[in-house]
Amino acid sequence: MSKPIIELKNFSYRYTHDSPIVLKNITFTINEGDFVGIIGCNKAGKSTLCKSIVGILPFVAGGEWDGEVIVDGKSLNETKGEGVTDVIGIVFQDAESQFTQSTVEDEIAFAMCNFGYDRELMRERVRFAATECDIYDLLGRSPYDLSGGQQQRLAVACILALQPRVVILDESTSQLDPLGRDNIFKLVSKLHEMGKTVIMVDHNIEKIADSADKVLVLHDGEVVMFDEKHKVFSNKQLLNEHFVRLPQVADAAIDLSKSFKGKGDIPITLEEAEKYFGALKRGA
Amino acid sequence: MAREVIRTENLVHVYPNGNVRALRGVNMTIYEGEIVSIIGQNGSGKTTIVRHFNGLLRPTEGKVYLFGEDTANKTVAQMSQRCGYVFQNPNHQIFCTTVREELEIAAKYFNFTEEETRKNCDEVIEMMNLKDIIDAHPMTLDYTTKKVLTIASVLVFKPEVLILDEPTGGLDEVGRRMLTNVLKMMHDNGHTVIIISHDMDYVAENSTRVIMMAQGQVQDDATPREIFKDQEKLKFSQIDPPQITNLDFYLTDRKEDSILSVSEFVRKYEK
Ligand SMILES: Nc1ncnc2c1ncn2[C@@H]1O[C@H](COP(=O)(O)OP(=O)(O)OP(=O)(O)O)[C@@H](O)[C@H]1O
Numbered sequence: 001m002s003k004p005i006i007e008l009k010n011f012s013y014r015y016t017h018d019s020p021i022v023l024k025n026i027t028f029t030i031n032e033g034d035f036v037g038i039i040g041c042n043k044a045g046k047s048t049l050c051k052s053i054v055g056i057l058p059f060v061a062g063g064e065w066d067g068e069v070i071v072d073g074k075s076l077n078e079t080k081g082e083g084v085t086d087v088i089g090i091v092f093q094d095a096e097s098q099f100t101q102s103t104v105e106d107e108i109a110f111a112m113c114n115f116g117y118d119r120e121l122m123r124e125r126v127r128f129a130a131t132e133c134d135i136y137d138l139l140g141r142s143p144y145d146l147s148g149g150q151q152q153r154l155a156v157a158c159i160l161a162l163q164p165r166v167v168i169l170d171e172s173t174s175q176l177d178p179l180g181r182d183n184i185f186k187l188v189s190k191l192h193e194m195g196k197t198v199i200m201v202d203h204n205i206e207k208i209a210d211s212a213d214k215v216l217v218l219h220d221g222e223v224v225m226f227d228e229k230h231k232v233f234s235n236k237q238l239l240n241e242h243f244v245r246l247p248q249v250a251d252a253a254i255d256l257s258k259s260f261k262g263k264g265d266i267p268i269t270l271e272e273a274e275k276y277f278g279a280l281k282r283g284a
Numbered sequence: 285m286a287r288e289v290i291r292t293e294n295l296v297h298v299y300p301n302g303n304v305r306a307l308r309g310v311n312m313t314i315y316e317g318e319i320v321s322i323i324g325q326n327g328s329g330k331t332t333i334v335r336h337f338n339g340l341l342r343p344t345e346g347k348v349y350l351f352g353e354d355t356a357n358k359t360v361a362q363m364s365q366r367c368g369y370v371f372q373n374p375n376h377q378i379f380c381t382t383v384r385e386e387l388e389i390a391a392k393y394f395n396f397t398e399e400e401t402r403k404n405c406d407e408v409i410e411m412m413n414l415k416d417i418i419d420a421h422p423m424t425l426d427y428t429t430k431k432v433l434t435i436a437s438v439l440v441f442k443p444e445v446l447i448l449d450e451p452t453g454g455l456d457e458v459g460r461r462m463l464t465n466v467l468k469m470m471h472d473n474g475h476t477v478i479i480i481s482h483d484m485d486y487v488a489e490n491s492t493r494v495i496m497m498a499q500g501q502v503q504d505d506a507t508p509r510e511i512f513k514d515q516e517k518l519k520f521s522q523i524d525p526p527q528i529t530n531l532d533f534y535l536t537d538r539k540e541d542s543i544l545s546v547s548e549f550v551r552k553y554e555k
């Protein structure tokens with residue numbers, strides 16, 4: 001039985017005293033080894049939630065909160081967020097605005113500096129992360145002179161080099177080309193198979209449906225659903241009410257359900273859809 | 285035949301930093317009223333080329349024509365008033381201290397009358413749903429709202445060509461619908477839109493023409509239906525078509541016209 005790695009208990013948050021409440025009394029548990037996709041429309045509070053999980057909100061950037069976040073058994077209210085980075089690596093949505101080094105190589109190494117690795121291990125990790133994120137050719141370039149997608153790859157590489165137990169990616173594929181995006185999803189799936197916990201905020205519903213096991217739907221600061229992905233994506237009405245769309249194949253299956261009943265449950269991945277719609281295949 | 289709005293002739297761009305040859309002789313013509321999507325891998329030169337259309341970058345070699353005129357002696361102001369460019373990264377575009385100021389600044393810069401400025405702003409505020417944040421400091425906004433604001437601040441001066449660099453990145457369904465309304469409005473006014481995007485669902489459903497770039501050159505240039513037709517070629521170019529297009533590939537003979545949206549799929553397989 002896997003143990004909880006991230007727990008939120010009646011957690012609420014707002015940025016300032018006179019601003020609206022952004023997270024409202026949120027309670028959920030993520031177990032070690034889970035792959036959770038977080039979806040929901042803009043302003044649902046996804047980025048705020050990610051930053052709260054790592055304690056940046058409120059312990060570094062301020063704000064008012066209530067309730068607690070527990071990471072790896074320790075309440076952040078007690079640790080004030082200290083030590084979270086030993087457990088969780090996070091790629092922020094605007095990660096490119098946080099680069100500080102003059103070369104891509106140093107930028108990746110910089111993330112590891114606080115961890116006291118020896119030189120050789122660091123070099124190896126840089127090489128590994130840069131290769132996995134397909135920016136090896138760019139190691140000598142300045143982070144500021146990269147294209148948007150190249151910067152996003154770098155941001156992911158910085159976290160990958162750390163190999164933390166939990167990886168949080170906040171829309172880290174939004175500027176990637178399709179291959180680069182697939183690559184990141186493959187990469188985190190690999191981490192997931194290695195037993196790491198993955199949390200991904202992404203608008204690419206199809207990719208989330210492919211890779212995650214659980215999906216959390218956030219709307220207006222509240223958790224609408226948090227369940228196994230098929231359960232979440234079978235609830236078209238509830239999702240649409242919260243401006244979340246379904247994977248295209250699920251949408252198609254539901255829209256066609258009057259005239260066509262396929263094999264098994266509503267499909268949410270291409271693979272499932274090929275089985276479900278199998279009877280319609282030319283020559284079948 | 286529609287009027288030509290942008291034409292490049294053997295456009296080459298080399299960034300001095302790192303001596304990067306980002307464009308290697310691009311010939312591209314864009315016509316009035318088109319909604320052109322530029323797709324292609326990270327680093328293939330998409331941002332680099334469109335930044336030549338408003339003068340932010342200048343050719344290392346070759347020429348750029350705007351409405352038939354050589355742009356070599358045109359200023360960024362002259363070019364960007366007709367060719368409004370929305371940055372890939374909103375943090376690079378925003379510099380005012382309130383949303384309203386951000387919206388008005390360009391119109392003022394381009395010498396719009398106060399009345400015109402107010403009227404245009406009001407329209408855009410309504411369309412982009414910015415009323416509630418009009419007095420906010422732009423830097424306190426979340427990433428997506430910043431993105432919407434940057435689009436709005438360009439729409440205010442009513443450019444004839446709207447260039448959107450990765451507008452869909454991070455946009456939810458509501459944002460995408462809003463964006464689609466912007467495209468429709470431009471199109472209905474006979475204006476031209478250029479969108480750079482990695483979001484193939486969006487590209488498939490919303491463009492009249494797709495230009496695919498690879499390594500600083502144009503690799504393909506066709507309608508979305510043609511671009512997403514040939515599975516082999518898509519694989520080769522590392523383009524992932526919409527999921528529904530892939531499902532249709534699986535179910536049908538490849539020679540048929542490709543399906544570009546869920547509604548097309550449903551229509552095809554109904555009854
Ligand atoms: N200021 C700069 N200095 C040096 N090289 C640059 C600069 N800006 C971009 N480049 C390089 O030029 C090439 C083309 O970059 P460009 O930004 O045009 O790509 P893009 O197609 O827009 O990519 P993306 O999809 O990642 O946004 C890349 O190799 C990039 O690293």
Ligand SMILES: [Mg+2]
Pocket residue numbers: 147148149330331332372449
């Ligand atoms: Mg770009």
